[in-house]
Amino acid sequence: xxxxxxEFIAETRETLxxxxxxxxxxxxxxxxxARLDAIFRFVHTVKGSCGFLDLPRLARLSHAAxxxxxxxxxxxxxxxxxxxxxxxxxxxxxxxxVEAIDAGxxxxxxxxxxxxxxxxxxxxxxxxxxxxxxxxxxARSVRLNVDLLDRMMSGMSDMVLxxxxxxxxxxxxDVDPQIEAALERMSATVAxxxxxxxxxxxxxxxxxxxxxxxxxxxxxxxxxxxxxxxxDGAEVELDREMIEVLRDPLVHIxxxxxxxxxxxxxxxxxxxxxxxxxxxxxxxxxxxQIIVEIADDGRGIDTERLVRKLVDAGRDERALRALSERxxxxxxxxxxxxxxxxxxxxxxxxxxxxVVRAAIEQIGGRVELDSVPGxxxxxxxxxxxxxxxxxxxxxxxxxxxxxxxxxxIEEIVSERNESIRIxxxxxxxVATVRDRRLPLVTLTRQLGMDSISFGETMLAIVNxxxxxxxxxxxxxxxxxxxxxxxxxxxxxATGLYAGQTLPDSGCPMLLLDCAGIARDxxxxxxxxLIAEEIEETAEVxxxxxxxxxxxxxxxxxxxxxxLLDRIEQVDANAVRFAAGRLRLTIDGRIVPLVARAEFAExxxxxxxxxxxxxxxxxxxxxxxxxxxxxxxxxxxxxxxxPVAAVALVDGEPVELLDPHWLFAAHVAGGAEPDGGPVCxxxxxxxxWMRGFVKPILEAAGYRVTDTLAPxxxxxxxxxxxxxxxxxxxxxxxxxxxxxxxxxxxxxxxxYDRDGLLSAIASAARKG
Amino acid sequence: MEQLFLIAHVAGRTxxxxxxxxxxxxxxxxxxxxxxxxxxxxxxxxxRSRVVTVIDTIAALGMDRNGREPGRAVITRxxxxxxxxxxxxxxxxxxxxxxxMAQGIALTGAWRAAGRGLVxxxxxxxxxxxxxxxxxxxxxANLAHxx
Numbered sequence: 001x002x003x004x005x006x007e008f009i010a011e012t013r014e015t016l017x018x019x020x021x022x023x024x025x026x027x028x029x030x031x032x033x034a035r036l037d038a039i040f041r042f043v044h045t046v047k048g049s050c051g052f053l054d055l056p057r058l059a060r061l062s063h064a065a066x067x068x069x070x071x072x073x074x075x076x077x078x079x080x081x082x083x084x085x086x087x088x089x090x091x092x093x094x095x096x097x098v099e100a101i102d103a104g105x106x107x108x109x110x111x112x113x114x115x116x117x118x119x120x121x122x123x124x125x126x127x128x129x130x131x132x133x134x135x136x137x138x139a140r141s142v143r144l145n146v147d148l149l150d151r152m153m154s155g156m157s158d159m160v161l162x163x164x165x166x167x168x169x170x171x172x173x174d175v176d177p178q179i180e181a182a183l184e185r186m187s188a189t190v191a192x193x194x195x196x197x198x199x200x201x202x203x204x205x206x207x208x209x210x211x212x213x214x215x216x217x218x219x220x221x222x223x224x225x226x227x228x229x230x231x232d233g234a235e236v237e238l239d240r241e242m243i244e245v246l247r248d249p250l251v252h253i254x255x256x257x258x259x260x261x262x263x264x265x266x267x268x269x270x271x272x273x274x275x276x277x278x279x280x281x282x283x284x285x286x287x288x289q290i291i292v293e294i295a296d297d298g299r300g301i302d303t304e305r306l307v308r309k310l311v312d313a314g315r316d317e318r319a320l321r322a323l324s325e326r327x328x329x330x331x332x333x334x335x336x337x338x339x340x341x342x343x344x345x346x347x348x349x350x351x352x353x354x355v356v357r358a359a360i361e362q363i364g365g366r367v368e369l370d371s372v373p374g375x376x377x378x379x380x381x382x383x384x385x386x387x388x389x390x391x392x393x394x395x396x397x398x399x400x401x402x403x404x405x406x407x408x409i410e411e412i413v414s415e416r417n418e419s420i421r422i423x424x425x426x427x428x429x430v431a432t433v434r435d436r437r438l439p440l441v442t443l444t445r446q447l448g449m450d451s452i453s454f455g456e457t458m459l460a461i462v463n464x465x466x467x468x469x470x471x472x473x474x475x476x477x478x479x480x481x482x483x484x485x486x487x488x489x490x491x492x493a494t495g496l497y498a499g500q501t502l503p504d505s506g507c508p509m510l511l512l513d514c515a516g517i518a519r520d521x522x523x524x525x526x527x528x529l530i531a532e533e534i535e536e537t538a539e540v541x542x543x544x545x546x547x548x549x550x551x552x553x554x555x556x557x558x559x560x561x562x563l564l565d566r567i568e569q570v571d572a573n574a575v576r577f578a579a580g581r582l583r584l585t586i587d588g589r590i591v592p593l594v595a596r597a598e599f600a601e602x603x604x605x606x607x608x609x610x611x612x613x614x615x616x617x618x619x620x621x622x623x624x625x626x627x628x629x630x631x632x633x634x635x636x637x638x639x640x641x642p643v644a645a646v647a648l649v650d651g652e653p654v655e656l657l658d659p660h661w662l663f664a665a666h667v668a669g670g671a672e673p674d675g676g677p678v679c680x681x682x683x684x685x686x687x688w689m690r691g692f693v694k695p696i697l698e699a700a701g702y703r704v705t706d707t708l709a710p711x712x713x714x715x716x717x718x719x720x721x722x723x724x725x726x727x728x729x730x731x732x733x734x735x736x737x738x739x740x741x742x743x744x745x746x747x748x749x750x751y752d753r754d755g756l757l758s759a760i761a762s763a764a765r766k767g
Numbered sequence: 768m769e770q771l772f773l774i775a776h777v778a779g780r781t782x783x784x785x786x787x788x789x790x791x792x793x794x795x796x797x798x799x800x801x802x803x804x805x806x807x808x809x810x811x812x813x814x815r816s817r818v819v820t821v822i823d824t825i826a827a828l829g830m831d832r833n834g835r836e837p838g839r840a841v842i843t844r845x846x847x848x849x850x851x852x853x854x855x856x857x858x859x860x861x862x863x864x865x866x867x868m869a870q871g872i873a874l875t876g877a878w879r880a881a882g883r884g885l886v887x888x889x890x891x892x893x894x895x896x897x898x899x900x901x902x903x904x905x906x907x908a909n910l911a912h913x914x
Binding site for chain 2: 161165398400447448449485486487488489490491493494496497500501502506507508509510
């Protein structure tokens, strides 16, 4: 956080320096819109950073100034002398506070109320507070002009190329070994220096991402929403300059997502979404760009509302209606537009988006929106890759060499490899690499070149973020770190190349844009993260996994896999009728054996070893049949017994064993535990609770019941009702949830035995 | 006012190029193709430690190459990128006065886009061309921005 604070201070100081001219100009001419916008942006940015850095005083001042400036922008207030003075006093005060923070010296906040009050309409006097003289702390780091770094970088690139040329010219010639040694030394130095220079410019995007979890949490909490953040690609390296430029836009976008995008829990529930909003922030390199993606599963952008707002603001409705959906979406970037009706503390009034776009475009980037109403908004920031030295794989196609970014390549396999299968599906080709089915793109064909080699070809498995495909090349030649420079616009316009380079060979080479080639080849990857998850959840909810077996009496029965420790072959001699029941001697222990018919007289037989909690029983079977996922619809048995329910598996009825009954009936002492803490089962799916949970709890020493006897008191309540209130029982409640994944509400996944037991135990202690 | 012009021959025509546009004049060696590139791009060539984009000037002017395979090129810099425009031969650099295009001369196609005026060399009128107009990608880049 210290780094962030330092950066904030340095940045604010610099902006203030730059702004001083604007302020004077605005003072001279309050009607000047451009000056107004510049000052507005400044206070807006300060406000954003303050919330982020937890600087409430600055936040209050900047928020107040922003409100007034917004009113001026929308024409609600006239920028009269008093207003201008009041705003300038606040800007000055911001500068003082920033200096005070930097110096670590206290600055008393008296007079700040007056400053804020002076902004009010009708107040005519600006309270001039005597500014405490604050000394600037000496800088701990040097801020360099980016131009200087640029020149250093391009000088470095040229040096690498000159070194390459030198070594190429010396190669083959009869050279004095001393010269060769000197060249080698130079090469090593150049390589070192190149790394260093690259590092001076590059920074992991983690510098941006690391602050997100806290910010998301605070923002969401402030709005009473719950949001799960997922961050990917924090290790992607980006130009420091880009990191700086991206900081504010990222904050704006994330806040907008939480504030405007993600709906309140109740609304989400009504829409059939999980209560927790999901926010994914990721970074990846794609071709000659870095893509920072912010995706939420909120309500998306309501273009209809955008249009209405603009119409209300006096825009031509006909022209707006005539826009394509895509263009309507882009209206979000219109300056001064609020996509939300109320102004909120968190993201202000949507002013962020025009500022965001301006900032990104300033560095040659662009912002792309992909909104699905009701499903979410995906916002991609594309920033150009100025990173100029990248590791590549050199491949051959059509008698020419091409470089492919090594980062994009997952693996390289020979097409002749036995585990590779190539199939033609209509006009498309598909490569199956170890059970992975990948679209296949032939580079020579895609580039419209004549294929030179008809022999063995190689497949490079390329990942382009959204998905992977196999790129067929004629050969893989080399592994080289190359200085990549942007190619001419007409070359880039093909969409197939990410840049050009001059390797040691002295022959120019093109760097392929793998994502561009995929696009060109018409590959479409589904990147519906949310859809995938729904499927996954559906699968989990469709039932539990169970082993289907043929019982000794020939009936097909099933037992939940969770109970099954293993299937074992046992000798008939190990089974004895002793102390009133069948017992199996196994692993030096005696366990109760359940057999629904005669166990084999001699030879061997199969047993299921079922474990639940502490106890173990063996269940003799004729044969194991299959592992299936049981359907949700179970026909429950009318009376308690060894069979809990009947399920339909592949059109055949299968009896589901009742683990509870089995353990209760066959484990000594396990049937009637008393004196233990009382656990009350509540909620729906009573059979499931009785059949699956009860034995676990009883084995752990709890007395488990559905209904409390008069006068009985529950120590803990276990429910699978995810939302219902337990107002009638005065005991701690443990909730089960049917979805796997991280618990946010303190609930326990219903097949997480350890989690369940520990939750019950700690709740029972409390009760 | 006179300024310096480089006199070159392209597709059998004599043309004049403002010396300010010319960074150097070189012999082009191996040209590496840029598959699928449009806009009369012949390919890439190495020029010392730099990569230049080679433009087929004859094609860019909409002329027939007639089997000519120019080996010389004029290097120019447009928007930070270096381009080599292939020419048949090069004469000399000399000062001329740029005159407006004579009345009634109707240039068509690429010539019209590139033509900037005339210079007179010993009574021979020579068309002044703007190399920037022959470099592809400028317009399309703008279009992409708009879209």
